Each structure stands twice: as C-alpha cells, then as structure tokens.
Amino acid sequence: MNCLLCGKSAVYELRHSGHWLCKKHFTQLFERKVKKTIRQGGLLGKGDHILVLLDGSTQSMVCLKILNDIMRPNPKAVLSAALVDDGFGAEFSRESKYCESIGVEHNLVQFGKVKDFALKCGASKIALSDDVEDEVKNSLKALLEFRPHDIEKLGETTEYPPKKGISAIKVLREVSDADITLYAELNEIPSGRFKITGPEDRQLRQMIDTLERMHPGTKYQMLASTDDIRKMLSEKQSS
Numbered sequence: 689m690n691c692l693l694c695g696k697s698a699v700y701e702l703r704h705s706g707h708w709l710c711k712k713h714f715t716q717l718f719e720r721k722v723k724k725t726i727r728q729g730g731l732l733g734k735g736d737h738i739l740v741l742l743d744g745s746t747q748s749m750v751c752l753k754i755l756n757d758i759m760r761p762n763p764k765a766v767l768s769a770a771l772v773d774d775g776f777g778a779e780f781s782r783e784s785k786y787c788e789s790i791g792v793e794h795n796l797v798q799f800g801k802v803k804d805f806a807l808k809c810g811a812s813k814i815a816l817s818d819d820v821e822d823e824v825k826n827s828l829k830a831l832l833e834f835r836p837h838d839i840e841k842l843g844e845t846t847e848y849p850p851k852k853g854i855s856a857i858k859v860l861r862e863v864s865d866a867d868i869t870l871y872a873e874l875n876e877i878p879s880g881r882f883k884i885t886g887p888e889d890r891q892l893r894q895m896i897d898t899l900e901r902m903h904p905g906t907k908y909q910m911l912a913s914t915d916d917i918r919k920m921l922s923e924k925q926s927s
Contacts, residue, residue: 689701689708690708690710691708691709691710691713692707692708692709692713693709693710693713694710694712694713696710696712697710698710699711699714699870699874700714700867700870703904703905704904704905711874714870714871714874715871715874715875718863718867718871719754719757721862721863722754722859722860722862722863723758724862725844725858725859725860725861725862726758726857726859728844729843729844729845729857731813731844731845731857731859732758732759732765732857733812734762734764734765735764735765735812736759736765736766736812736813737765737766737767737768737809737810737811737812737813738755738759738765738766738767738768738811738812738813738814738815738857739768739769739770739805739806739809739811739813739814739815740752740755740767740768740769740770740792740814740815740817741769741770741772741802741814741815741816741817742769742770742771742772742780742783742787742794743772743774743778743817743880744778744780744783744880745817745880746868746869746872746877746879746880747817747818747819747860747865747868747880748817748880749783749786749872749877749878749879749880750817750860750868750871750872750877751815751816751817751859751860752767752769752786752787752790752792752815753790753875753877754859754860755767755815755859756790756792766810767792768792768793768794768795768809768811769783769787769792769793769794769795770794770795770796770797770802770805770806771783771784771794771795771796771797772797772798772799772802773796773797773798773799774799775798775799780796782878782880783878783880785878786877786878795809802814802848803848803854806848806854807853807854811854812854813854813855813856813857814848814854814855814856814857815856815857815858815859816856816857816858817858817860818858818860818861819860819861819863819864819865819868820860820861820862820863820864820865820907820908820911821864821865821893821896821897821907822861823842823858823861823911823914824896824907824910824911824914825889825892825893825896826838826842827839827842827910827911827913827914827917828892828895828896828910829888829889829892836917836921837921839914839917839918839921840918840921840922840925842914842918843858843861843915843918844857844858844861845857845858846858861911862908862911864907896910
C-alpha cells in the first residue's frame with residue numbers, strides 16, 4: 689500500500705477511512721495528536737519541571753521522547769525522569785542508556801517514594817504514560833463498580849496519589865497502545881515490557897480491543913463519553 693499524502697510505501701492504516709500513511713506522515717499525525725492534547729489541556733507551562741515516570745513500558749519511553757522534543761527549546765523548562773522500581777525486579781539499563789543519549793537526568797526511585805522524590809527534586813508536575821485504552825478501561829471500571837465519581841479523576845490532569853499537592857499530566861491519553869508501539873518502532877525508541885496489570889484490567893482491555901476491531905473508532909467515542917461525564921459531574925458539583 690502507498691501513502692495517501694506522498695505515494696511512498698505505507699506503514700499505517702487509517703482504519704476509519706481505509707487510507708494509509710508512510711512513516712513520515714504517521715509520525716507527524718501521532719505527534720500532532722499529542723501536542724493537541726497538551727495545548728488544549730494547558731499541560732505545559734514555560735517554567736515547568738516535569739518528572740516523567742519510567743515504568744519500563746514502551747508508553748513511558750514514548751512519553752519521555754515526546755516531552756523532551758517539545759521542552760528542549762525552552763531554556764526555562766526542566767525535564768527529568770524517575771525509573772520507578774515496582775519491587776518486581778525490573779531492570780532499567782535500557783531506559784538509563786536512552787535517558788543518557790537524549791541528555792535527561794534520571795534516578796532510580798522506589799514506587800512508594802515517587803511523590804516524595806518529586807517534591808524533593810522540585811518537580812511541578814508528574815507525567816504519566818496512560819493511553820486511550822487506560823482512560824477508557826478506568827472509566828468502565830468505575831462505572832461497573834458503581835464509582836462514577838472516580839471518573840472525575842480521569843482527564844488530562846489529576847492529583848498524583850497518595851497525597852494532594854502535585855498534579856499529574858497524561859499527554860498520551862488520546863493515542864492508542866498500538867499507535868504508541870508503532871511510533872516507538874519507527875523512531876528507534878527502545879521498546880519496554882508490557883504494563884503490569886491484574887486479570888480484571890486485562891479482561892476490560894480485551895473487551896475494549898474487541899469492540900474496536902468490530903467498530904473502528906469505538907475507543908475514541910468512549911473517551912469522548914468519559915469526558916462528557918466528567919464535565920457533567922464537575923458542573924453538578926460546582927452548582
């Protein structure tokens with residue numbers, strides 16, 4: 689197949705239309721989506737210190753790469769990374785080498801100490817690597833467990849647990865896991881392991897993926913519905 693825009697060999701199908709894109713135009717599309725999320729959510733300020741949580745997943749590596757590209761030209765902005773040790777014997781040599789290659793300061797941090805480390809290093813925001821499947825899965829989980837107010841915690845920004853005082857941003861919430869994996873492969877970003885999830889989360893992800901295969905665009909419709917519910921809950925609370 690050939691790229692819709694330039695005629696070169698294609699690597700990515702726009703499933704809603706059946707058209708294809710080459711490496712260059714897929715990369716541009718992916719980065720535009722992420723930058724739109726950042727712009728519309730006001731996720732980055734000129735003097736921000738962003739701490740990216742690297743959990744060993746491909747999503748977290750792509751999150752770091754995108755933010756580094758955006759923030760590097762701004763001399764007032766600071767980007768650093770925390771290699772989050774979850775206690776399951778994760779190995780971070782790949783992530784450490786990548787941080788060094790792009791000039792990002794990084795430290796190994798125990799999972800339960802992330803918030804303390806963020807405050808200690810002066811971070812203004814923590815960057816999470818949640819993608820569209822994570823957002824939709826968490827929304828469905830909240831509804832199935834009769835916790836609709838947990839949907840208010842979703843969105844571009846949230847308070848980082850377990851205490852308030854520092855916000856978390858999700859720059860990848862409008863891109864899919866498959867697109868993130870392809871972006872990493874095409875742009876030579878070291879691939880990581882899959883995110884560690886429980887059986888219930890895996891079942892919800894499988895259900896979401898099945899619906900997406902049957903009805904392309906379902907994930908994004910569900911994300912839009914999640915945002916509508918968040919807005920209604922917020923308006924109800926403020927009235």
